Amino acid sequence: MITNISQEIKDYLEQNQTFLILTHKKPDGDAIGSTIALGKGLKSIGKTVDYYIDMPIEKKLDAFHEIVYFDTHILKEYDAVIMLDCSTYAYAFKPEPMVRFEKMLVIDHHQSNENFGDYNHVEVASATGELIFRLLKQMSIILDDEMIDAIYTSISTDTGSFQFSNVTSQTHEILSQLYYCKNSFAPLSKKLHHEKSFDQMKMFGEAISSISLFENGRIAWIYLDQQTINQYGGMINITDDIANIGVNITGVIIGVTIKQAEDNLYRVSLRSRSPYDIDVSHIAKEHGGGGHQRAAGFSYSGLLSDLKIEIIKFLKEEYELCD
Ligand SMILES: [Mn+2]
The missing domain is CATH 3.90.1640.10 (inorganic pyrophosphatase (n-terminal core))
Structure with missing residues (x-):
């Protein structure tokens, strides 16, 4: 309304x-x-x-x-x-x-x-x-x-x-x-x-190359480390569409994009897509971030392995609610 x-x-x-x-x-x-x-x-x-x-x-x-x-x-x-x-x-x-x-x-x-x-x-x-x-x-x-x-x-x-x-x-x-x-x-x-600088396009390519899948292909994980980010002109050259790459893969319901800012400090972007539309703003808010149901983000300081466990647990809980 x-x-x-x-x-x-x-x-x-x-x-x-x-x-x-x-x-x-x-x-x-x-x-x-x-x-x-x-x-x-x-x-x-x-x-x-x-x-x-x-x-x-x-x-x-x-x-x-x-x-x-x-x-x-x-x-x-x-x-x-x-x-x-x-x-x-x-x-x-x-x-x-x-x-x-x-x-x-x-x-x-x-x-x-x-x-x-x-x-x-x-x-x-x-x-x-x-x-x-x-x-x-x-x-x-x-x-x-x-x-x-x-x-x-x-x-x-x-x-x-x-x-x-x-x-x-x-x-x-x-x-x-x-x-x-x-x-x-x-x-x-x-x-x-559509327009990207050469560096941005190369960074986009690095993001695609880094994708891995978890939980039977339901989570897509993109990771850009500090060195790669700096090589292509820094955080400013990370384009928005990188966060959407993961959820464009068939079967993926949550796309996670991790950008390393410093040692043990990461910027995390989450995307979710139909048919489940899991509300990723919940987990973002728990970490002091914000956003929408299908697009949210936060900063994370800690071990990536812990974050991965937490996101998988979050997916399982929310996915059960959807089933
Ligand atoms: Mn807005």
Whole structure:
């Protein structure tokens, strides 16, 4: 069901002046897209907006002019801090020390969101960009070309180019409205989904080469060690689609991708697919991470062998529930 963006959020945005937009660490297309669309939208009605974003961002996302403002000097105090696409406060990328603010506004599409703001609009949708699009419309804010591209980027990346099960008729209705403003998103779509640098393509290849299967082919395991990651340009060159490789193998229901950050410190991405759609955000949250039912992640410090045992146990418990 589609609900209006909370009136209290719209009122707060309209009645106040200075805003700092924050999003999660390692911002993805939805984080950057929704930040740019909301930020420029608020600026267009005369508000002062700053960004504080974890840099550098992925190459595919760096074509927005608004990104140059990401380096702006931030104030010590704002009317509101707006948290986008961020399911927990801990997962947000924040200034240290944190700025002073009157209210915190949370706008997010993650089911697992902890409603940690003073005002929260948390609604399951394909992307935070969907919620921002509706918010801008409801505030009668006109979208410029860059904001249209930003919303497209949000939704297109969080839906795997409109292929994931989070796509709804509402997603396509918004897309339809975007197409009224712009004839073609083909060049942007290519940049977001297909184009890779040589290093990224080689890293993708390394990820495929590393796949192993467990539990009668129900778990796919991808592992990139620190040396391989560094050889191909570092973590920034690990593309999102690597996490989806495993669940594209016939019979696999959980795809695990492990990236070694340091000795005994790993970034873990989990994906689950039908027919079981096991909720991988449970195990991610237990480890201080977050995400959705079918896509979640966390940082893990410890032995990989222990993590493997834990994931197999998790699969068995959840799989039994599904059977
Ligand atoms: Mn998102």
